Amino acid sequence: xxxxxxxxxxxxxxxxxxxxxxxxxxxxxxxxxxxxxxxxxxxxxxxxxxxxxxxxxxxxxxxxxxxxxxxxxxxxxxxxxxxxxxxxxxxxxxxxxxxxxxxxxxxxxxxxxxxxxxxxxxxxxxxxxxxxxxxxxxxxxxxxxxxxxxxxxxxxxxxxxxxxxxxxxxxxxxxxxxxxxxxxxxxxxxxxxxxxxxxxxxxxxxxxxxxxxxxxxxxxxxxxxxxxxxxxxxxxxxxxxxxxxxxxxxxxxxxxxxxxxxxxxxxxxxxxxxxxxxxxxxxxxxxxxxxxxxxxxxxxxxxxxxxxxxxxxxxxxxxxxxxxxxxxxxxxxxxxxxxxxxxxxxxxxxxxxxxxxxxxxxxxxxxxxxxxxxxxxxxxxxxxxxxxxxxxxxxxxxxxxxxxxxxxxxxxxxxxxxxxxxxxxxxxxxxxxxxxxxxxxxxxxxxxxxxxxxxxxxxxxxxxxxxxxxxxxxxxxxxxxxxxxxxxxxxxxxxxxxxxxxxxxxxxxxxxxxxxxxxxxxxxxxxxxxxxxxxxxxxxxxxxxxxxxxxxxxxxxxxxxxxxxxxxxxxxxxxxxxxxxxxxxxxxxxxxxxxxxxxxxxxxxxxxxxxxxxxxxxxxxxxxxxxxxxxxxxxxxxxxxxxxxxxxxxxxxxxxxxxxxxxxxxxxxxxxxxxxxxxxx
Numbered sequence: 001x002x003x004x005x006x007x008x009x010x011x012x013x014x015x016x017x018x019x020x021x022x023x024x025x026x027x028x029x030x031x032x033x034x035x036x037x038x039x040x041x042x043x044x045x046x047x048x049x050x051x052x053x054x055x056x057x058x059x060x061x062x063x064x065x066x067x068x069x070x071x072x073x074x075x076x077x078x079x080x081x082x083x084x085x086x087x088x089x090x091x092x093x094x095x096x097x098x099x100x101x102x103x104x105x106x107x108x109x110x111x112x113x114x115x116x117x118x119x120x121x122x123x124x125x126x127x128x129x130x131x132x133x134x135x136x137x138x139x140x141x142x143x144x145x146x147x148x149x150x151x152x153x154x155x156x157x158x159x160x161x162x163x164x165x166x167x168x169x170x171x172x173x174x175x176x177x178x179x180x181x182x183x184x185x186x187x188x189x190x191x192x193x194x195x196x197x198x199x200x201x202x203x204x205x206x207x208x209x210x211x212x213x214x215x216x217x218x219x220x221x222x223x224x225x226x227x228x229x230x231x232x233x234x235x236x237x238x239x240x241x242x243x244x245x246x247x248x249x250x251x252x253x254x255x256x257x258x259x260x261x262x263x264x265x266x267x268x269x270x271x272x273x274x275x276x277x278x279x280x281x282x283x284x285x286x287x288x289x290x291x292x293x294x295x296x297x298x299x300x301x302x303x304x305x306x307x308x309x310x311x312x313x314x315x316x317x318x319x320x321x322x323x324x325x326x327x328x329x330x331x332x333x334x335x336x337x338x339x340x341x342x343x344x345x346x347x348x349x350x351x352x353x354x355x356x357x358x359x360x361x362x363x364x365x366x367x368x369x370x371x372x373x374x375x376x377x378x379x380x381x382x383x384x385x386x387x388x389x390x391x392x393x394x395x396x397x398x399x400x401x402x403x404x405x406x407x408x409x410x411x412x413x414x415x416x417x418x419x420x421x422x423x424x425x426x427x428x429x430x431x432x433x434x435x436x437x438x439x440x441x442x443x444x445x446x447x448x449x450x451x452x453x454x455x456x457x458x459x460x461x462x463x464x465x466x467x468x469x470x471x472x473x474x475x476x477x478x479x480x481x482x483x484x485x486x487x488x489x490x491x492x493x494x495x496x497x498x499x500x501x502x503x504x505x506x507x508x509x510x511x512x513x514x515x516x517x518x519x520x521x522x523x524x525x526x527x528x529x530x531x532x533x534x535x536x537x538x539x540x541x542x543x544x545x546x547x548x549x550x551x552x553x554x555x556x557x558x559x560x561x562x563x564x565x566x567x568x569x570x571x572x573x574x575x576x577x578x579x580x581x582x583x584x585x586x587x588x589x590x591x592x593x594x595x596x597x598x599x600x601x602x603x604x605x606x607x608x609x610x611x612x613x614x615x616x617x618x619x620x621x622x623x624x625x626x627x628x629x630x631x632x633x634x635x636x637x638x639x640x641x642x643x644x645x646x647x648x649x650x651x652x653x654x655x656x657x658x659x660x661x662x663x664x665x666x667x668x669x670x671x672x673x674x675x676x677x678x679x680x681x
Contacts, residue, residue: 025361027404028397033460033467036112039489040466041266042135044111052103056114058137060524061262069104069118069131070141076205076262083161083234086260088127088143090242091154097122104131111135124148125248136488138455139260146253156242158258162200162207167235169206169516170228173197175480176498183480185512186235192226196426196449197483200228200235201263201522203515203591208484209237211258212426213438213448220244246441254441259452264524265488271526272550273577275473275492278309278345281555281567284316284382287332290339295555296562305343307571311473312340313419314349316381320359321389322352322421324405326413327360334413346416348473349409353423354379354389355398369396372431391427395453396434403460410468417465417473417491424458424476424486426451455485462489477530482517487525494552496530496540503535505543505670506623511605515591519547528552537566539670542621545573546607546672548587572651576674580617580650585609588638598633604667606632610640615678617650622667631662634677643680650674 001016038044046057053072056063066072072085090097101120107130108115115132124147133139145156167186172195175181181195194217199208219225220243227238241256248254280286281295281304288300295303304312317333318326326333326349337347355362355369370376375391392398402423409415428447429436436448458474465472476490480498487493495518499508509518520527529551531540540551550573553566562568588594588608596608596618603624609617616639622628636644647656647663651674656663663675 022364025365025401027401030400030404032400032403032407033463034403035463035467036110037463038112038135039459039463040470041269045114045133045135047106047109047114054104054106054116056133056139058133058135059266060264061137063133063137063139063260063262065104065116065131067099067101067118068120068127068129068143069116070129071139071260074207074260074262076207076264079166079205081162081166081205081207081262083163086161087159089155089157089159090125090145092123092125092151094154097125099127108132124151125153136265137261138485138488140452141258141260143256144253145248145256147248147250149250151248152245153242153248154245155240158239158241160207160209160237160239160260161234162237163234164230164232166202166205166207167200167230168202169200169512170235171197171199171201171482171516172226173481173483183513183516184510185516186228186230189227189229191224191228193223194225194446196451197481198226198228198237199263199482199484200237201516203519203589204264204522206263206522208261208263209239209258210261210451210485211239211256212451214440214446215438216241216254216256216441218242218244218246218441242441259485261484261488263484263522265484266524268521268524268526269491270471271520272492272528272552273574273582274310275526276308276310276570276574277313277475277494277528277552278304278307278311278567278570279313279315279554283554284384286314286316287329287336290332290335296565296568301339301343301345304567305345307567308574309345309567311346311348311416311475313475314347316384317349319384320356321379321381321387322350322354323356323359324351324402324409327358330413337413337415341414346473348417348419348475349415350421351402351406351418351423352421353391353425353427355392357388361401365397366390368431368433369393369398370431371427371429372436375427393427393429393431393434393436393450393453394423394457395429395436395448395450396431399453399457399460402457403464406461407464407468410465410472416469416471417475418461419473419475419477420458420461420490421477422479422481424454424478424483424490425481426454426483451483451485454483455488458486458489480517482523484523487523490525492526492528493520494528494530496533496551499533501533501535503539503669504623504625505534505539508534509543511543511591511623514543514547518544518549520549535670537569542623542670542672545619546590546605546621548589548607576617576650580609580676581611581614582609582617585611585614585617594638596635596638598635599630600632601628601630604628604630608639612640613679615645615676616640618675618677619650619672620665620667620675621672622669625669627666627668627671629664629666631659632665632675633662639677641677641679645680646678648676648678650676
């Protein structure tokens with residue numbers, strides 16, 4: 001009942017109405033995917049003492065923690081990443097703080113997580129650090145600064161010196177989205193505003209720093225919170241948490257939370273060459289796969305199986321965009337999965353980062369789960385009518401919805417995993433209803449980038465899927481966000497939609513940027529290329545294939561000539577790789593010291609697979625701005641061949657003549673060709 005009263009309190013009018021209160025969503029509070037178990041292929045955290053420091057080892061990496069429980073050294077695959085220990089540098093009262101205290105002590109130890117604590121001080125200032133490492137190498141540090149008497153702090157900087165040879169490339173997020181980041185070769189000192197993800201690395205490994213917000217930061221210049229400075233021995237990453245004189249009070253401690261994670265995250269599992277991702281040939285008509293509609297002269301599912309597709313991404317499978325349930329298409333969806341399984345094809349439905357107005361619980365939970373300021377727009381599946389969707393924040397209860405519904409979909413529909421569109425992106429959020437609140441010391445309200453909550457969501461999905469299907473898939477569309485916390489619990493990723501459209505492939509993605517974001521090996525997760533921004537499917541592979549990365553086909557229109565089909569081209573590459581024995585071969589990239597082909601024209605690149613029995617398979621690409629012809633002379637010793645032998649086209653197997661010991665090759669802009677150098681009989 002509601003009553004209106006005048007200034008004296010006298011009732012003026014009343015109204016009484018029954019209000020229906022909906023029952024909570026059936027997924028709210030679920031524990032699906034919440035587990036302390038160490039999930040494969042990871043191994044338990046190992047702990048050892050090393051002259052007063054603590055050694056923490058996970059798969060492929062070791063962290064040596066010293067003062068303030070922060071790393072003195074990090075080793076990734078037998079290579080030391082740090083040129084010197086990580087330091088928390090503070091200037092108080094005009095002099096640099098010299099932290100001193102007892103060695104870190106272990107507060108908690110389980111196979112999946114080890115937590116250490118250390119307190120250090122200098123005069124009136126004390127720092128308490130609590131560091132937890134989990135089995136995927138995610139080292140999270142909570143640092144609290146307190147003072148026993150009022151003092152002025154002039155600066156507080158976290159300094160991470162990465163060895164020069166392991167800091168060839170820099171990546172920050174937001175990169176393209178947001179417009180202020182960077183991805184590519186580090187050639188000069190750079191400064192940035194606050195970015196929640198920064199990675200320094202090379203072609204094989206790297207180190208990420210992650211932080212959710214500028215909470216308790218006090219920068220002298222908000223545009224220069226992050227600084228990366230290359231030097232003769234190291235590239236130094238500096239996080240300037242306090243950059244101007246700031247008063248500290250005993251009743252107001254400062255709290256900072258950040259994480260470090262070395263890459264690669266885990267051993268490379270099934271990549272695109274083995275998973276062989278495909279989709280319905282008619283983008284958005286997924287249920288037409290059940291009707292017998294023909295693709296290149298045969299029922300589409302029969303043709304996809306013939307071509308070699310092993311994993312089907314189901315795009316348009318539920319009426320509510322990005323919703324984790326088929327709703328009124330449950331029977332159709334079950335039939336689609338069964339039909340694909342009968343052909344030996346796995347099915348992974350599309351999930352997204354949005355909540356749809358068509359979701360049954362939309363009105364009930366929308367305000368609590370969305371990113372604020374609200375990111376809402378009309379969107380749709382292909383060939384359907386648009387409806388309103390809003391971006392969700394995974395710090396909210398929507399995390400429960402995804403985990404519970406995916407678990408049930410495996411049970412009820414036998415799906416083989418999920419394709420997750422951009423949910424790895426920790427969208428900037430200021431929604432206090434689910435705890436996204438942060439302020440700088442000057443009182444400015446700043447967004448929270450829920451890096452840790454995104455990681456928690458992907459870990460839950462990974463636990464749900466791998467707990468029910470050992471070979472299950474979490475395929476992430478990362479857009480431009482290389483978020484290690486999410487990638488650690490992804491089985492593959494797909495990227496390229498963030499690029500600008502261009503006819504010359506390297507105008508879309510420079511080679512140094514490709515080596516930073518698109519190779520997969522330096523992150524420990526297989527990568528596939530999203531092709532359409534690079535002018536054509538064929539041109540996209542001029543860039544991707546020399547990096548041992550496939551582009552996925554997405555057939556929107558069916559050509560009359562099968563030779564022009566993206567799916568047919570993908571199938572021919574899969575067959576060639578299998579016939580050659582790619583899995584047993586050694587990949588020799590164009591950017592390494594070995595050169596399989598001499599006298600390459602400018603802007604041509606060549607990489608190679610060297611097989612102990614089957615010879616060498618060389619991929620040559622023209623990344624220049626003009627069609628060109630060249631006489632390519634092979635280096636037989638680099639190819640691993642004692643003497644010249646037959647040369648054939650890798651895809652067609654047609655013989656290629658050698659003229660004066662060279663292969664005459666004509667390539668258009670964005671053209672490429674596989675040359676198979678076989679052993680002499």
